[in-house]
Amino acid sequence: MLEQVFKKCLVSNSNTLTQLMRILVHFIACFQSRKKITALIYHRVSLEPAKFDDFSLPVEIFDWQMRLVSKLFNVITMDQALDFLEGGAIPSRSVVITFDDGYMDNYTVALPVLKKYGLCATIYVAGDAIISGKIWNEEVTHAVSNTAKLALHLPKIGIETLLVDSLTQKVEAIATLKALFKKQNTDVRDSFLHELVLESGSPVSERYMMTEGQLQEIAAEPLISIGCHSMSHPMLSYVSKDVARVDIQNSLDYLQELIEQPVVHFAYPYGKYGEDFHAEHVNCVADLPIKTAVTTEWGTIRANSSFYLLKRFTPWNLNILHFFIQLCKNYYR
Template identity: 35%
Template sequence: MNLIRPLLAVASPSGSSARLSVLIFHRVLPVPDPVFPGEFDAVRFDQMLTWLRSAFNVLPLDEAIARARTGSLPARAAAITFDDGYADNCEIALPLLKKHGVSATFFVATDFIDGGRMWNDSVIAAIRNCPSPVLDLSELGLGQWAVATNSEKRQTIAGLLGKLKYLPHTERLATVEALAAISGSELPDDLMMTGAQVRELRSNGMVIGAHTCSHPILSSLDVEHARTEINEGKRCLESLLGEPVSLFAYPNGKPGKDYRAEHVEIVREAGFDAAVSTAWGVLDKAVDFFQIPRFTPWDRTEMRFGYRMLRNLFGAPAERV
């Protein structure tokens, strides 16, 4: 990283020309997952934090945004975010963040607090725990899928998530419920944080942001339904924490596909200070503060990690709507 650090300083200077790199994560598992070996586990996340701290000035996202607005960001500025509200964010990620002395922002979908489960996790659990070598979903119009090995399960999960992701919200939930019943699998009810864990994150200096109630793809909803999801998610978290919630993350987050300009305006009207997407890029003076880009550096070596961060800093501007 020492070889890349001078280049990072050029690509990410301080002051009015600063560029803020915002990283996005979802889970930090206690041990590697044989079905998803690419997911972050505790050892790998710990190593990534070591690399990040050695080359970047890591700030809480709300502070970084405020400093970006006033042109007072330090060189090599970065912020860490997590989406959705998984329990391992508190159980595994929090101790590691504290070990390295950094803060992160956690965007929480409120319907899943205290025992809820996201639709994609229902699919993953149904496939992971399926007792048969082949899952026959013909009655749902989804065909037959091999699930005997970890590789087959991984391919099946990816295929099914791709087919289901952009179905209308209610149709998707009904299909996933039927899929889980056909699989004969037991589904977990402890994947997401409890209200106490959300408060624990906040009491340890972490930032809590809103992520709607049920994590819908906003572009699939009518405008009033989208407005309710955005406003109620904010209200629920503010009630839980007893303080304002000022940051928002668009579910799925692809500009123009998962959310549109009208959703950006709803977020502004709801009283948020800023919002984040999942388009690659950095926050600089040209970026809309209600469409801040984020990305995930998945690399497994320090040099590749540094190169990925550098490439994102020098990369093409993030998409906007």
């Protein structure tokens, strides 16, 4: 009931009601929103609810979230966030919208919603994913969710048997395989994926990621900026500093040549500092012509934040009222 009342308030065209709700934001956030920025992380925005994909948000929910953000918060670009870090002022209730990886539905589904509300966003793109049309985690999900087998036998990757006879077992198997695969270097990860696809009998036949043409089109949108998310999406903790540097540099070169624009913003693959990447990788990024780098650590961007360790917030909650409260509370972090 309360959620429905909240939705009706958002739909209302009353400027007075909108202003009252903005005051409510200030009250909940205890005026912390005047000196901090919340950066939202998204991956996929789907037309239908996904059974196996934790990173996919149904478009109806995304639409409501963007409506809320457009009415009650001030969406700024990552370049404006950089200006703030360099000593500039920001509006209160500032929000940055970001997407990771470069999924096709960012172009086909999310972009129309962003344009509907006049909202800007940064999309961090993994170069190899654009070239191949695939990204390894989606291949894992596809292989397990579509297999006709009751169990998968994968001794070459160190797993004798994975039961996949039910939805629950498939979800657990996908989580197990993703946890294993992401901690391998790119060559080993690709060999593991090859074994999985052979055993499952379910190779990916569709394209999950934007085409180069779609990326060029979305990069030309005034509301969209493109950032780098590495070339091969490795967990940097499992590659050397030199390998990381080459991978990121190759991605920068590829993206800048493709979209004919400077690419100065970066998102660490997986994104947990001290686990997925370390200080040596931060230094590597800082040595390149990159001006900001974002993590997946929850928190806010504030005036004293490191340019290369910017925190973000993942809006998992599908209840719009809970999302609103979480968004307000994030300014405490």
